[in-house]
Amino acid sequence: MTDYPHQVVPPARRFRFGPFEADSRAGELRKHGIKVRMGQQTFQILWMLLEHPDEVVLREDLRMKLWPHNTVVEFDHSINAAIQKLRSALGETAEQPKYIETLPRRGYRFMESVEVVPTAAVAPPLLAPNPKAAPPVPPPAVPDGRRARFLWGIATATVLLAVLTLAFTRPGAVRAPMRSVSFSLSGVGRQGTVSPDGSAIAYRTASGLVLRHLNSVAEALVYQNDPLYSPASWSLDGSQVVFEARAGLVRLPMPNGPPTVLASLRYHTRGSATARDGSVIVAMDDLYQVSSGGGDPSKLDVPGLGDAGIFYWPEFLPDGKNILFAWAAHGEGDVGLYLATLEAGKFARRPIVLRRNVTAGHYSAVDGGKLLFVQNNKLYAQSLSVTHAKLEGSPEPVLDGVQSAPIAHLADFSVSQNGVLVWRAGTDGLAQPTWFDRTGKVLGTTGALCLPDSVKLSPDEKRVLLRVVAHDSGYGIAESNLNGFVPLSGITDSPLWMPRTSHVMYCRKEQGSYRLFERAAEGGDEKALRPWAGAGGLIDVSPDEKTLLYHEGNRLYSLRLDDPSSAPQYLANAVQARFSPNGRWIAYQQAIGKSSEVLVRPFPAGGLPTQLTQNGGTNPVWRGDGQEIFYRQGSKIYAVKVHVSGGSFSAGPPAALFDVRIPSGMVGDSTPMDVSRDGSRILFAQGTDKAESQITYVTTDWTSLRRR
Numbered sequence: 001m002t003d004y005p006h007q008v009v010p011p012a013r014r015f016r017f018g019p020f021e022a023d024s025r026a027g028e029l030r031k032h033g034i035k036v037r038m039g040q041q042t043f044q045i046l047w048m049l050l051e052h053p054d055e056v057v058l059r060e061d062l063r064m065k066l067w068p069h070n071t072v073v074e075f076d077h078s079i080n081a082a083i084q085k086l087r088s089a090l091g092e093t094a095e096q097p098k099y100i101e102t103l104p105r106r107g108y109r110f111m112e113s114v115e116v117v118p119t120a121a122v123a124p125p126l127l128a129p130n131p132k133a134a135p136p137v138p139p140p141a142v143p144d145g146r147r148a149r150f151l152w153g154i155a156t157a158t159v160l161l162a163v164l165t166l167a168f169t170r171p172g173a174v175r176a177p178m179r180s181v182s183f184s185l186s187g188v189g190r191q192g193t194v195s196p197d198g199s200a201i202a203y204r205t206a207s208g209l210v211l212r213h214l215n216s217v218a219e220a221l222v223y224q225n226d227p228l229y230s231p232a233s234w235s236l237d238g239s240q241v242v243f244e245a246r247a248g249l250v251r252l253p254m255p256n257g258p259p260t261v262l263a264s265l266r267y268h269t270r271g272s273a274t275a276r277d278g279s280v281i282v283a284m285d286d287l288y289q290v291s292s293g294g295g296d297p298s299k300l301d302v303p304g305l306g307d308a309g310i311f312y313w314p315e316f317l318p319d320g321k322n323i324l325f326a327w328a329a330h331g332e333g334d335v336g337l338y339l340a341t342l343e344a345g346k347f348a349r350r351p352i353v354l355r356r357n358v359t360a361g362h363y364s365a366v367d368g369g370k371l372l373f374v375q376n377n378k379l380y381a382q383s384l385s386v387t388h389a390k391l392e393g394s395p396e397p398v399l400d401g402v403q404s405a406p407i408a409h410l411a412d413f414s415v416s417q418n419g420v421l422v423w424r425a426g427t428d429g430l431a432q433p434t435w436f437d438r439t440g441k442v443l444g445t446t447g448a449l450c451l452p453d454s455v456k457l458s459p460d461e462k463r464v465l466l467r468v469v470a471h472d473s474g475y476g477i478a479e480s481n482l483n484g485f486v487p488l489s490g491i492t493d494s495p496l497w498m499p500r501t502s503h504v505m506y507c508r509k510e511q512g513s514y515r516l517f518e519r520a521a522e523g524g525d526e527k528a529l530r531p532w533a534g535a536g537g538l539i540d541v542s543p544d545e546k547t548l549l550y551h552e553g554n555r556l557y558s559l560r561l562d563d564p565s566s567a568p569q570y571l572a573n574a575v576q577a578r579f580s581p582n583g584r585w586i587a588y589q590q591a592i593g594k595s596s597e598v599l600v601r602p603f604p605a606g607g608l609p610t611q612l613t614q615n616g617g618t619n620p621v622w623r624g625d626g627q628e629i630f631y632r633q634g635s636k637i638y639a640v641k642v643h644v645s646g647g648s649f650s651a652g653p654p655a656a657l658f659d660v661r662i663p664s665g666m667v668g669d670s671t672p673m674d675v676s677r678d679g680s681r682i683l684f685a686q687g688t689d690k691a692e693s694q695i696t697y698v699t700t701d702w703t704s705l706r707r708r
Contacts, residue, residue, distance in 0.1 A: 014117035015050040017099070017110075019401035019425065020090070021117065022050060029089065031425075038089045041066050042082050049100065049110035058107040083108065095442075096688065191231040191412055191424075192696050195254075196238045196318075198420030201696070202254075204228040206595070209243065211255055214420075214698060223252055223259055227591055229554070231410075235274040236320055242280050244269045246554065246573075246591060249282060249290060249297075262294040267553045270408070271313035271360075276320035281342070283311040283325065289345055302340075303350040312409045313360035318417050322386055324371075326360035326409055327351070330492045330509060333474070335409050337361050337373065339389045352389040355382075358428075359404045359411040366419040367703050374402045374411035377427045381702075399705045403664050405429045407451040407467075412664075421702035429664040431672065431685035433466060433478070438639075440658025443681060447478030447485050452663040452672040452685040454494075458502050461676055463521070464683065465495060465504070477521055480683075489523065494538035500545055507532060516548070516561070530564040537669055539576065543583040547604075551575045551669065556588060558604070572601070572609075575669040576619060579603070580626050585644065587612070587620035587629050598631050600642070600649055610649050612640055619670075624677030632673060635659045637682060663687035 015022045020036075022029050027043050029036045038046075044066060048057050062079055083100070092098045101109040192203035200213045208224035209232055226246035234241050240253045242262070249263040249272070262280060270283040278292025281300075288297035305311075305327055312335060314325035323342045326335035334356045341349035354371060361373035363384065370381040371391060379402045380395040403426025404411040413423035431452040435443040447466050454475070456465040461480060468476040468485055475495050476485035488495060488504065495506040498518060505518045514533070519526040539549040539556075548559045549571075556574040560566040571577075577588035586603045589596050598617035601609035612620075617631040617638070629640050629651075636659050641652040664687060666672065672685035699705060 015047075016115040016117050017050070017112045019399075022046060036089050038085060039082075042085045042089065045082055046086055049108060050114050053110045053112070053114045056103055056107045056109050059105075061107070191410070192422050193232055193234060193241075193414045194416045194420055194422045195234050196236060196417045198416035198418050198700070199238075200255075201414070201422055201698075202232045202234070202241055203696075204231065204243070209241070209252070220255065222254070222256060223250070225259065230269050230271065233272050233274065233315065236276060236316060236318065240274070242272045242274055244272070249280065251280075260294065263290045263297050265297070265553060270311065271315075271325075273314040273316050273323065275316060275342070279345070281314050281316075281323065283314050285310050287311050287314070287325070298345075300345065301347070303347055305338075305351060315362065317363050317386060318365050319386075321348075324361070324363055325351075326357075328409070333406075334358055335360060337371070339384075339386070349389070354384070354389070354391050358406050359409050361411075362413070362415050364415045364419060364702065365417050366701075372398070372413070372415055372702075374404050374413065377401055377404070379411075379413060379423070398702060399423075401425050401427070403427060403429065405664065405667070407453050407670070408667055415702060419701050419703065421699050421705075422696060424696050426664050427688070429666070430688050431663040432688055433464060434660075434684055434686045436637075436658060436660075436682045436684065438657055438680065438682070444481065445483060446480055446683070447476070448483065449688065450476075450685060452666050452687075453670045455672050455674055455683060455685045456497055457674040457676070457683060458497050458521075459499050460502060463502075464674075465497060466685070488521070496538050496541055498541060498545055499543045505529070505538070505541060505548075507538060529561055532559070533568070537575070539671075540578050542579050543581060547579075547583075549577050549579070549586070551577075554591070569604075571603075572599075576671060578620055578622055580622050580644070581624055582626060582644075585649065587622060589618050589620060598629070600629070600651075602647060602649075605647075607647075610651065612642075612651055613638075613654065619673045621673055621675045623675055623679040625679075628679050630673070630675050630679070630682065632660075635662050637673070637684070639679070657682070660684050661687040 013024050019031050020029060024047055027040055029038060029043060029046065045062060048062065048065060059079060087093060087100060090099050094102060099110060099112045101111050103109065192201040194201050200211055202209060202211050207221055209222050209228055211220045211222045228243050228245050230244040232241040232243040238254070240251055242249065242251050244265060248261045248265050251260045251262050267284045272283070273281045275281065280290045282288045282290060282297055287300040287302055289300055290297050309327050309329040312326040314323055316323050321341055321343055323340055324337065326337055328335040336353040337355050337357055337360065338351040338353050340347055340351040357373050357375060359374055361371050364370045364372055369384050369386060371384045372379060372381050378400050379398040381398050382395040383392040385392055402411060402413050403424045406428055413421065415421050430449045432445050432449060433447045433455055434445050437443055446464055448468050450466045450468050454465065454467050457480065458465070464478045464480050466476060466478060466485070468474065475488040475491055477488055478485040491504065491506045493507050495504045498505055502521065503518050504521050505516060507514050507516050513531065516529040516532050517526045518529055537551055539551060541548055546560065546562045548561055550557055550559065551574065554573050554575055556571045556577055557568040558571055559568045571586070572588055572590055574588040574590045577586050579586060584603060585600055587598060587600050590599055595616045596618055598612040598620045599609040600612055601607060612629065613631065613633070616633045619632045621630045623630070626644060627641060629642055631638055637657045638654045639657055640654050643650045663685065674683045
């Protein structure tokens with residue numbers, strides 16, 4: 001065997017890399033403290049790679065280690081299968097490796113940095129000794145199926161109950177650090193927000209809003225009137241939550257009070273915060289305030305900001321007067337994290353920027369007061385002087401692998417006033433535009449890493465319009481068969497292809513109002529098309545370039561481009577829509593009951609729509625000849641053959657095509673898919689990392705993670 005004379009990692013019993021930790025004595029790999037199932041041969045391969053990071057471990061060395069003494073095996077097949085199992089356990093593929101590099105016909109190399117965990121650094125017990133409390137019940141052996149999830153939930157709740165009792169009923173005791181405890185949330189549970197006292201989390205699912213006390217395995221559906229469009233935000237005293245639903249801005253007393261609609265909303269919100277007097281601050285393009293009794297939102301005068309940008313994710317600090325929020329100028333990829341003082345609806349202290357970041361942050365009052373934020377998938381904490389509105393010292397890393405959605409400037413974590421941290425494991429929700437054939441075979445990629453909100457083929461199918469993550473997350477144009485892109489300079493909001501000319505159309509806000517423009521994609525003079533009263537998203541342009549589809553909030557409108565004096569026409573409650581190739585029909589996505597379905601209606605004449613899907617559907621796209629409509633249901637792509645004759649429309653049964661990897665950063669009006677004219681190729685902005693969409697982690701003291 002090879003001697004590896006340049007070994008850089010000394011003999012060790014435990015290694016740590018990224019969110020993983022490997023223990024040679026136990027023969028176990030854990031991710032965020034949770035055991036990853038793998039065979040012993042697979043673990044031995046991992047251990048050899050960890051012992052020699054950045055060096056090539058030869059296939060022959062692996063054979064001698066795993067199959068010594070000339071054991072007869074089909075070696076190539078066996079080693080390839082073992083490496084494939086290892087990649088699966090680490091959440092990567094051979095096409096997109098993160099940890100293991102393959103050197104064809106030679107061996108493998110571990111690419112990630114590896115940390116040796118000294119024996120003294122072994123984590124303390126989950127609970128500090130307490131003679132009055134029974135020891136925590138360890139998780140039982142995990143069988144397959146529903147019973148396994150039930151038993152694991154009971155064990156998790158038992159541990160959490162003991163920890164929370166220790167943490168919250170014995171204030172003089174030192175909180176016991178919890179390496180990680182996981183919850184498997186129901187449905188499509190996401191964006192859990194922890195109550196101020198750290199005793200419960202509220203999160204949205206396809207059914208509504210769910211409340212889960214951390215000392216229980218029970219999940220209570222506390223709001224199911226209609227779908228939620230934003231995460232719930234808690235009041236400072238934990239007595240109520242506020243969120244955006246189809247009905248508007250809703251206040252819900254916790255745990256089981258009757259909901260109240262505080263305000264109707266013209267646009268979708270980007271978070272809310274409840275003041276001590278019961279009024280609610282709502283972030284849309286601007287900051288608004290809704291009185292405690294409800295009514296129309298009133299715009300706040302924010303010194304130094306205002307019309308030049310967009311507000312995100314406000315939250316009050318525990319004192320009830322200082323407010324933290326994010327703000328970005330139009331076209332900027334990063335947001336500024338601002339601290340201001342708000343009293344009686346007026347800013348007593350103008351906003352002061354603390355730092356720049358991709359996503360918004362949260363304040364934690366423990367450890368002297370910290371700003372918590374996510375950068376490059378890692379959670380950091382930095383001391384914050386609220387009095388001076390100033391960050392102090394350097395950011396300290398807390399943990400790796402926190403999911404975020406750059407498209408919404410939102411990181412998926414929440415922290416209570418007493419230090420309970422809730423987060424979802426994952427990465428930054430980026431996507432790679434990928435070409436598939438109808439069987440799901442990958443034909444290639446195009447462009448660069450992007451945000452999955454806008455992927456559009458040009459009319460000649462030679463170029464792709466996408467929102468890239470470089471150049472301040474502006475828009476770019478890529479060749480449809482090449483990687484890389486050319487920045488679409490000067491365009492910061494909702495560009496669309498013009499069907500006849502392959503020019504781009506876009507909007508811009510000037511002196512408080514919006515106007516629509518057109519110009520060649522490569523630059524040059526722009527042409528003003530018409531004023532526009534809306535501030536929503538541009539969706540599609542009719543084939544004759546005379547009509548625009550756009551949405552404000554969850555309402556779909558059409559607007560004549562050839563008649564500047566015409567008024568918008570309401571069409572449906574929808575945020576996604578596409579014109580048919582002849583311009584006489586519209587396929588759109590609309591909420592029906594508790595799911596989104598794809599419908600088709602004639603245009604411009606009225607008439608009853610035809611419902612195309614029955615079990616959910618999003619992202620409708622017409623084939624270029626009008627004979628087929630593609631859509632997405634969860635992670636699966638479907639196609640439906642359709643027939644249009646005069647004013648009649650008919651459709652065949654949906655045909656399932658293939659599965660895609662959904663980016664974690666997808667939002668409701670994202671349009672990540674387009675289709676070639678003949679329907680033979682599908683372009684989809686596929687997620688770069690498989691999100692752990694149903695796993696949320698909890699620790700009773702986030703500062704303990706920092707000290708590990």
